[in-house]
Amino acid sequence: MRGEAPKERVAFDERTGIWSVYGYEETLRIMADTDTFSSGISRVVPELAEFTEGGLTTLDPPRHTKLRKIVSKAFTPRVVSDMESAIQRISEELLDQVEGGRMDLVADFAYPLPVIVIADLLGIPAEERETFRGWVDAMLSGTMDMSLNERSEEYDKEFSRAIENIQNLNSFIAEHAKSRRTAPRDDLLTRLVEAEVDGERLTDQEVTNFAALFLLAGHVTTSALLGNMILCLDQYPQQRKEVRDDRSLVPSAIEEALRMYSPFASISRVTQTEADVAGTKIPADQLVALVLGAANRDERQFADPHVYDIRRDPNPHLAFGRGIHFCIGAPLARLEGRIAMNLLLDRFPDLRCDPDDPPAYLTIPNLTGAQKLPLLLTAEA
Numbered sequence: 001m002r003g004e005a006p007k008e009r010v011a012f013d014e015r016t017g018i019w020s021v022y023g024y025e026e027t028l029r030i031m032a033d034t035d036t037f038s039s040g041i042s043r044v045v046p047e048l049a050e051f052t053e054g055g056l057t058t059l060d061p062p063r064h065t066k067l068r069k070i071v072s073k074a075f076t077p078r079v080v081s082d083m084e085s086a087i088q089r090i091s092e093e094l095l096d097q098v099e100g101g102r103m104d105l106v107a108d109f110a111y112p113l114p115v116i117v118i119a120d121l122l123g124i125p126a127e128e129r130e131t132f133r134g135w136v137d138a139m140l141s142g143t144m145d146m147s148l149n150e151r152s153e154e155y156d157k158e159f160s161r162a163i164e165n166i167q168n169l170n171s172f173i174a175e176h177a178k179s180r181r182t183a184p185r186d187d188l189l190t191r192l193v194e195a196e197v198d199g200e201r202l203t204d205q206e207v208t209n210f211a212a213l214f215l216l217a218g219h220v221t222t223s224a225l226l227g228n229m230i231l232c233l234d235q236y237p238q239q240r241k242e243v244r245d246d247r248s249l250v251p252s253a254i255e256e257a258l259r260m261y262s263p264f265a266s267i268s269r270v271t272q273t274e275a276d277v278a279g280t281k282i283p284a285d286q287l288v289a290l291v292l293g294a295a296n297r298d299e300r301q302f303a304d305p306h307v308y309d310i311r312r313d314p315n316p317h318l319a320f321g322r323g324i325h326f327c328i329g330a331p332l333a334r335l336e337g338r339i340a341m342n343l344l345l346d347r348f349p350d351l352r353c354d355p356d357d358p359p360a361y362l363t364i365p366n367l368t369g370a371q372k373l374p375l376l377l378t379a380e381a
Contacts, residue, residue: 017148074191123187224263224369258316
């Protein structure tokens with residue numbers, strides 16, 4: 001699993017042409033300085049412009065501020081809290097299908113749970129979930145680092161496949177969003193279409209890009225979080241016992257898993273002017289990777305940063321970002337994680353990783369999570 005923090009705070013990779021920032025304080029400062037560090041990465045990766053238009057993660061103020069207000073009108077805390085009973089029901093139904101004394105946490109539970117929850121929230125019919133599952137799977141199966149310099153034939157093919165899958169997903173969601181303008185329903189897509197601030201509504205492209213990002217990022221975060229938490233508890237059996245016996249520790253155990261293994265290991269910014277980061281000069285118009293997985297293990301910020309501690313307090317990790325781009329779906333991911341972990345511990349108090357069938361991990365470089373996670377569910381003989 002990724003997460004070891006390099007000693008340097010800033011490094012430049014001549015092969016890819018990308019700057020990486022590893023320090024916690026430096027990452028926090030960059031997140032707060034939108035005048036110097038833009039979220040609009042299409043400035044240096046123009047192929048992404050079509051898919052980032054109106055996307056909250058790729059906009060800067062003041063446009064970001066306006067769109068976030070509109071989206072927040074639709075995706076309210078009440079919408080999230082109203083999902084609790086549905087998440088509980090879906091989780092129970094998935095675990096009811098588990099037979100025998102073993103399961104693959106990802107295939108049987110952690111993967112389908114967030115897909116079903118978010119699809120239901122958006123109003124995508126159950127019979128159409130498999131339509132987009134292939135595109136999502138393909139987007140999560142990449143193996144190559146982003147590069148601005150080295151463009152091999154293999155890289156171009158993988159990049160083209162990724163673009164095609166994003167186009168397919170966006171087209172699929174766009175059709176559903178378009179239908180809500182003439183035939184509204186009681187779902188998030190309708191609320192996104194109808195949400196308004198100061199007489200302004202989201203465009204079709206903005207609705208589509210937000211919904212696609214919400215589906216993809218929401219799925220990745222919850223699926224990876226559940227797997228990563230099980231891996232942490234398996235590595236620390238005494239803490240697993242404490243969480244199992246005292247469920248008030250589940251929320252802090254979730255936060256510590258997010259710190260230890262951040263599902264999105266890095267996010268990107270672009271320098272708008274020359275910037276000084278930890279004494280290193282980064283020129284304008286450079287792609288900067290904020291390596292959250294390393295920042296969350298910065299020993300200047302976290303004592304014993306490579307130790308999983310369910311009682312770590314405070315725990316100001318950056319797994320959900322910080323500031324104006326703090327993940328709008330974080331409350332939903334936390335709710336799903338809490339319900340899912342409590343139910344897993346209720347059903348399978350002795351669950352543990354299978355020592356004879358090791359996990360397989362996501363291959364895409366900026367994601368941290370299991371692709372396969374075999375578990376044994378019964379007590380050891």
